[in-house]
Amino acid sequence: MHTPMEPSNARAQQKSKHTFPVAPGVWGMKTIFVNLFFISEPDGSWALLDTGVYGSAEKIRGAAEELFGNIRPRAILLTHGHFDHVGAVKELAQEWSVPVYAHPLELPYLTGKSSYPPPDPSVGGGGMAYMSFLYPKKPIDITNSVELLPPDGSVPGLPSWRWLHTPGHTAGHVSFFREHDRVLLAGDAFVTRHGESVMAVITQKREVHGPPAYYTSDWGSAHHSVEKLLELNPRVAATGHGMPMQGDELLWQLDNLVKDFWTKAVPSHGRYVHEPALTDEQGVISVPPATDNTVPKVLAAAGLVALAGVALVAYSKRGSNQRKHQREMRNRPFSHNRPAQGMPPTVSSTLDEDDPYAHTNNYP
DSSP states (O other), rough: OOOTTTTHHHHTTTTTSSSSEEEEEEEEEEEETEEEEEEOOOSSEEEEOOOSSSTTTHHHHHHHHHTTTTTOSSSEEOOOOOOTSSSTHHHHHHHHOOEEEOOGHHHHBBBEEEEEEEOOOSSSHHHHHHHHGGOOOOBBBBBTTTEEOOOOSSSOOOOOOOEEEOOOOSSTTTEEEEEETTEETTTTTBBBTTOOOHHHHHHOOOOHHHHHHHHOOOHHHHHHHHHHHTTTTTTTOSSSOOEEHHHHHHHHHHHHHHHTTTHTTTTOOOOOOSOOOOEEEEEEEEEEOOOOOOOHHHHHHHHHHHHHHHHHHHHHHHHHHHHHOOOOOOOOOOOOOOOOOTOOSOTTTTTTTTTTSSSOOOOO
16 A cells, blocks of 8 residues: 655655765755755655755755655754855745754854854865855844754654764764664765865865864864764765765775874864864854964955855845745744753853853954
């Protein structure tokens, strides 16, 4: 006897012109230079992991319809809240009337309370790094949609998966793992192409690298997170930047990254190399002083031109879609308004919560 979900499941087995295969029931989609993922369960239900850059909603909707027909996702999951992972999250969450799940330490950047620690254009030595001072820095506000990931590691809408806290790139960064076939979706905890190189964006050469250096604000935590992911012994890994890798080559390169992390992944200099940004559930507490960043004028100009082209396309799409899809999320008791059970506090008991300078965005 056929179940109602089977037709969409069969549809999902067909090749999509917008996506690339990762593993059974998992498809990736690239939006300019960053990946997002569609993840299905055997019953035909599915969830979206990350939402790409601004202006990606229409492309995401098209791929979802190809894969799943008119079935809405059960949830949107976020590895973290950097601009290239949340570009379409507000629009899609409102349109689909679904919750968005993230780690508690990401909430300040998803509820308009705090900007992230500023990027460091002086590290990485590539076009993506040089352009980072131009990237959107202000937090988004999806207070009406965002929920906390369950503290027991379960993933809402995806019972065969679990999430792991993998901080370093951001304080609340998480990765997702499916045990039975050892599929890892690592976000930006590590990536499978050179994270700072514009040429690598074009060629998509598969090789394991550390997290994108220009946006990583705690290198010690980033190292521990990569160690944690290696211990999972993944057979397939897909990341926020680059194409999926698998098998012995993946494990060999990931092992080398862990062993040589402080020479291969960590820059020789930079704002966060010797001192991390300090953050908590309210946002940024303090950041180290900025380093000297004399960006070559030619590279800076090239970055401006390239980013202007990307922004023109993205915002032209975004404007038309927003006019069509703006509406209020129905009222629900969101979990971020309740205590996070089982989550240990990360704020020192000596911190004066009423100090107006305890959390600030007033940094260079």
